[in-house]
Amino acid sequence: MRPEAENWWKQALEDLDSAKKNLKIKKYYLVAFLSQQAAEKALKALFIELKRRLQPKTHNLIRLG
Helix, strand or coil, rough: CCCCHHHHHHHHHHHHHHHHHCCCCCCCCHHHHHHHHHHHHHHHHHHHHHHCCCCCCCHHHHHHH
């Protein structure tokens, strides 16, 4: 995996882990936020890995996908 993609992927996994922990303590607003962040970061990692260039500067999940 390219280093830039790997960095985004690791951050996505950390956000997902945090979302799971917050789900257990019923902090649903954090679960929603962290889940969205995890999805965005995972898509950015995938974009970099498949397209072999940096991701667009966007938070739009549809555009990233």
